[in-house]
Amino acid sequence: MEHFDKPKEACGVFGIYDFDGNAVAHSIYYGLCALQHRGQESCGIAVSDTSGPKGNIGNHKGMGLVSEVFKEDTLRRLCGNLGIGHVRYSTTGDSSLKNAQPLVTNYIKGTLALAHNGNLINAAALRAALEAQGVLFHTTTDSEVIACEIARQRVHTATVEEAIIRTARQIRGGYALVIASPRKLIGVRDPLGLKPLCLGKRGNSYILASESCALHSVGAEFIRDILPGEVISITPKEIASDRSMCCGPKAHCIFEYIYFARLDSRMDGINIYDARFRAGAALAGAAPADADIVCGVPDSGIPAAFGYAAASGIPFAIAFHKNSYVGRTFIKPTQKERETSVALKLNVLKPVVEGKRIVLVDDSIVRGTTIARLIVMLKEAGARSVHVRISSPPFLYPCYFGTDIPSNKQLIASSHSTEEICAAIKADSLAYLSIDDFESMVGTLPLCRACFDGHYPMDVNKPS
């Protein structure tokens, strides 16, 4: 169930360069709409006209959804053939308009617009070092640290790509960057490949996006994933690539496959729908249940529930109706009305579940509050038993690379055994997919699974 009791991905980025000189603002708009699941807090678009004087860039940002922040007249005013966009959920920096992206600044070579997904673990140190050299900061974001460092390096380098590479060698963490310099569109992916970024093409336009679904939304075809550590530079003259940072080990974020990425995206060679379906199927083998129907928690548990149903032979059924009109601006029930809170967003289909033994599949449990409420609802509607199956391992460790997860205290698995959780949520049985079983769903792709096993792919200097 989206928005409740799930980790949150920080951001989505999108960039496009139309060599034929056509306006790109609407394409960025549609691309950001397709990436909206990666951040609903703020969004922004910056567009440059490469035929004009350097630095002639328009931009607009706002708090809220892409469809709330941008109207036709705003898009029309964003003239140009090179642009980037961003959707954001704040993990660092205040949740305010000031910190919304893209960050649009002026430096020695004209405009520098930057959109950033991810989190640096050495941002504070870099910032302090820059301040000690007399640098002013206007925001509290990691992104401004990156932009400042690029501007400083640019004084000493022959190209902006070189300044970006030098900067990338200094920053540590997970990141995908899309940068518009006056006449170049540049993409960067962190050396571990923690954050996704891919390349697409539509006619004579090239596109960079966090997920392939955004390419399809603008009618572009997927070309390839950007390599971990790669710096790609797109100009009408050439699509250049620097792979000097590409040789190290990789560690793709496992949660993209479990929950973040959109069902219809393909990421580093893996179809997201397939991965989730296969995880459900593996779960059916590892943790069978004696039941009449398999149901998924909408919407995140549905694909794994299909996999579980297919592998187990138990029929899939819809247990919940989701009210698509209950959105972010909905008035939350008071303390007294609290117990019925989930019922506003999700309602049980009583005739489906009454008298049934149910396998209830979800992709993950964070606090456990939502799944507990759903089990109560199913039982009140007459379900005989509810067997919870989670298509990922127990969530035990925090993330330092841009995924927002509650503190350890709130992670139910960090202080409770599976049996204790089962009792707490009043399920008739509970099983998680093991890490090893889970990995099989993505084949041989190297993953960062630190949230499950605590083995971080770099020294994270955990805050005490």
Place this chain on the structure above:
Amino acid sequence: MEHFDKPKEACGVFGIYDFDGNAVAHSIYYGLCALQHRGQESCGIAVSDTSGPKGNIGNHKGMGLVSEVFKEDTLRRLCGNLGIGHVRYSTTGDSSLKNAQPLVTNYIKGTLALAHNGNLINAAALRAALEAQGVLFHTTTDSEVIACEIARQRVHTATVEEAIIRTARQIRGGYALVIASPRKLIGVRDPLGLKPLCLGKRGNSYILASESCALHSVGAEFIRDILPGEVISITPKEIASDRSMCCGPKAHCIFEYIYFARLDSRMDGINIYDARFRAGAALAGAAPADADIVCGVPDSGIPAAFGYAAASGIPFAIAFHKNSYVGRTFIKPTQKERETSVALKLNVLKPVVEGKRIVLVDDSIVRGTTIARLIVMLKEAGARSVHVRISSPPFLYPCYFGTDIPSNKQLIASSHSTEEICAAIKADSLAYLSIDDFESMVGTLPLCRACFDGHYPMDVNKPS
């Protein structure tokens, strides 16, 4: 697929009377949220404090969704223990704030607040007769005609119920009314039962609502459907019922079962989910297909697709991802971008459909534009064949009772044979459920099926 190429239901109504004197505005808000699928154009709430002087009623209306129009401070200002609410999609009257409901007026006995779902076929005649007697009208709605008539009758009757009954005897059409007189909550359902209305109870509160799902959303239990022709009057002293108009034939709107009502509602003894599932199952028997997977058009075709899959033994699969962030305020693509329009809201899951023979189930076809686009998308993603199955009969005739349907010219089935439609939408085969097969899904319940066979349950004075 909601909002595209479907008939539109006019309205949803909700009323509540808390005998313990508790504030009811928040309950109406949650009830209207649960009925939001019945009208997204405007909404309103009117609340009365029965302990105060007669006629002390607060109300607030606005254009847009319930969650957009009402904020916490607005609800707090609507003090009282008796209230009604309304969600609207205009079928008669302008689409403007002025015509939003509830209609709140003052008459000889104090306030008269009225919320109305449906359409009268003799409204113009009644209105002209009232104007000829010197009556002023402030809106262009049928609802004001009803309220005026009640006020006029009330001068000569002992009770408001009697005035309402006299009014009901004069109006013709489909309607469900919820009325708050200073200290009474009154519900009325048209004698044919075209429009739904049901009664619920929560503690010492009684509730009237268009659908049972709204009862559940406020934690109330379903008591019974209001009878066609019944006038129910709720006061702390008694729940009184007049059934003098209940003896005629019945004709429940068939489209509630096909599309309008929410999946988790129960209406006149029929579970909506069951009805749609059974329609899909019947369709599998009547129109089998040689296919690898069964898919539903989100969200309206999903339950029938489950039924089809279960009855045929062909596995169900998710073919489309629906972007829940693409809402009403979304900027529509330009002419040039038009072809990709549906791809913004719905995207194909290519790995699921590639190389597959697909049964694509939907509940109805109006213009045929959306299904045609979806078939193109499936084929482009590699589907080998697409067999369209519609879980209702071809849509041939207009509705005069409050359902908004395009004119005959736009109803593809009114000018094309099934074979022609199949060719037009480029499906590999196309089949509809027959009227007789469809009726089996609702047992012996008498239905108005005029949109399919043209046999209207009353003389409708079709406009020339």
Place this chain on the structure above:
Amino acid sequence: MEHFDKPKEACGVFGIYDFDGNAVAHSIYYGLCALQHRGQESCGIAVSDTSGPKGNIGNHKGMGLVSEVFKEDTLRRLCGNLGIGHVRYSTTGDSSLKNAQPLVTNYIKGTLALAHNGNLINAAALRAALEAQGVLFHTTTDSEVIACEIARQRVHTATVEEAIIRTARQIRGGYALVIASPRKLIGVRDPLGLKPLCLGKRGNSYILASESCALHSVGAEFIRDILPGEVISITPKEIASDRSMCCGPKAHCIFEYIYFARLDSRMDGINIYDARFRAGAALAGAAPADADIVCGVPDSGIPAAFGYAAASGIPFAIAFHKNSYVGRTFIKPTQKERETSVALKLNVLKPVVEGKRIVLVDDSIVRGTTIARLIVMLKEAGARSVHVRISSPPFLYPCYFGTDIPSNKQLIASSHSTEEICAAIKADSLAYLSIDDFESMVGTLPLCRACFDGHYPMDVNKPS
């Protein structure tokens, strides 16, 4: 000083009919801007296209100033060549959008749009009588009572003018009405002439307005005042006038000349600026003072101060600077900051007043709070003495005809002698203009001076 401690006029009305068929919405907008001083709470415009079917009328209303409520696109949507407008400060009815005017309704002959300035003393009785006949009311305004009565009379009369005359014979109080029936613009003034209304002409357009300044603002010339009791009907065929109610005694509201009307208006033969200047001059003769400079309270006391200065020979000087940016939406100072409140809107010009003996002229005193604060400010800035001169008599009685005045308890003059008021406001001397002296400023024009002497021009059924 506007907005503080003054009686409030209820409303301003404006109507225009362009026989050449040109759009009139912008002219109404400019006319209402010129009448904005008569009501800042809400405003509205209703426009009809007489070449279209009867009743095709657009209207828009909102809370706030004309320039806030109307934007270019709103005016453009109000198409038509016949229209009326209204600015309002509520004296009866809630201060809400619902009660904003013009009131636009439909009756037997099509649309009936009505804008009303004034107050009826028998509105409650008329309303009760109508309710007893089964009439519904949508608002709590007198205006709706008038419109209902017109609609009812219209059933039995040959023309709308006759229905209006019959209605006017029933309503009692002060009123000016501007009415747009589908193809007629009609004006009505109460038989006593309590409320003003005048006629203007621009090319082939005729205009009705509360004040002549609104005629000038749209480039029209003043033709004449509408007579007390006159019903004027404007159509392309003729300008017809019914004077059957014109024969009784007259009683023009004295406060229009003292404070309400705009300085550049001419009303019933009197130039407003002249009247106020002459009142100041009369005051100088009746209540001389030994002083160095004469100052006026901005803006209402300035013309009388000029008159006082001219008659006395004491030079006029500007004592206060008025901050024109401190408007209605200004955040009021807290209790602690209260003492400095007036200083935000008005500031003393210290070099002007320091060491001076000052005559401070204002047009009236209601509560006395503002004048007291201004005297403190002058003394703090070094004024040696402050002699207050009021260019009207003491305010002693409430008004029942649409002027908003605080209750008797708050009228300082109703419970204090002039000496006591002088002491309370810490003035060095205080004098009012006598009623007789005041009347001289308007020549022989018959006035309603009930607020000064309690002699109401009709039986007002004072509420107990």
Place this chain on the structure above:
Amino acid sequence: MEHFDKPKEACGVFGIYDFDGNAVAHSIYYGLCALQHRGQESCGIAVSDTSGPKGNIGNHKGMGLVSEVFKEDTLRRLCGNLGIGHVRYSTTGDSSLKNAQPLVTNYIKGTLALAHNGNLINAAALRAALEAQGVLFHTTTDSEVIACEIARQRVHTATVEEAIIRTARQIRGGYALVIASPRKLIGVRDPLGLKPLCLGKRGNSYILASESCALHSVGAEFIRDILPGEVISITPKEIASDRSMCCGPKAHCIFEYIYFARLDSRMDGINIYDARFRAGAALAGAAPADADIVCGVPDSGIPAAFGYAAASGIPFAIAFHKNSYVGRTFIKPTQKERETSVALKLNVLKPVVEGKRIVLVDDSIVRGTTIARLIVMLKEAGARSVHVRISSPPFLYPCYFGTDIPSNKQLIASSHSTEEICAAIKADSLAYLSIDDFESMVGTLPLCRACFDGHYPMDVNKPS
């Protein structure tokens, strides 16, 4: 007449430090309201709590008037006892929210908030030099250049004051700065004294403001003007002052005395009202006229008109009524309605001017369009003759220090003789005050009169 055909001052600044720890946001609000005449385009407030960790600063900015941008809840969220505010009319930088002030940034010592009135003539050069060193710019304002330079200097200085002094030695132009460093309030005035800044005190609070009227609006007393070139640093420990840049020649902006400053301010020892009155009196001596009445153009010409009337013995009279409701958001008349445009804001008092020979006084003429329109209005109302008298010399040269003046082409005096202007505006006679006569109104105060004589007080590198 404000807003029409006048030069525009760039900005107003305000700062306050309450040593008793009381909240200051409301005081800044009232102070900015009093300075609103210096800029109506955007405004902002930044507040710091000196008892909290360094850098804990809240700020809010917006487009529009102070009373539009700030509401009670916004002010409440701006907690702290040290703060600054700004009202802006853009002279450099785009007119956008991004460029609104105060500029709030973080540097090595925590927050640095800066509000700036004025214009630098070497900003572009300083900016280019900083960019060449790798500095990023977020805005297009001079203010960011100043803040960047302070941050860079601060790395090498012992105190922030020293960094500010070093910065002040590099920037050239007219400026008044109010800066809040985490626990200091600092004011700076340019060495020539082109821009005003003064110091006030209220209880245990110290205040810096562009004009003394802002001190009075918050109940503070005026202490002294900040000296040209002075850097004043306010902390609970001491009020320190650096005067190392105070020894050069001075050149106060003459237009503050003519038009910019508020009537009730005192600036560098001169009462603004007195200066303008005396200019009018001098004009009467230098350019007498045979007339019946003296009138001023509201509001800017009124004080000089009083002076002219007093010196000439010709009585002052009010010729125009100004509609205070016609504000910035007013819909401008179309081309066709253009001729009547000024009549909406200003209306002639016909009985005052009819048949009269009039002296019409204004403070300056820029384009001449407004005065021409006013003369037409007076003549149409029956004035026999209109003798225009301008209480300043002809406006001939552009300003480079932050005053917005139309280009030379639009300055009517730069291409027309006084006789030609008189003919163009259709006046019966026209006279300006000479520079020498004008200077007498401010005694011995050294003025920058470059706009009249072209002698700039520094090398301005005029753009070609």
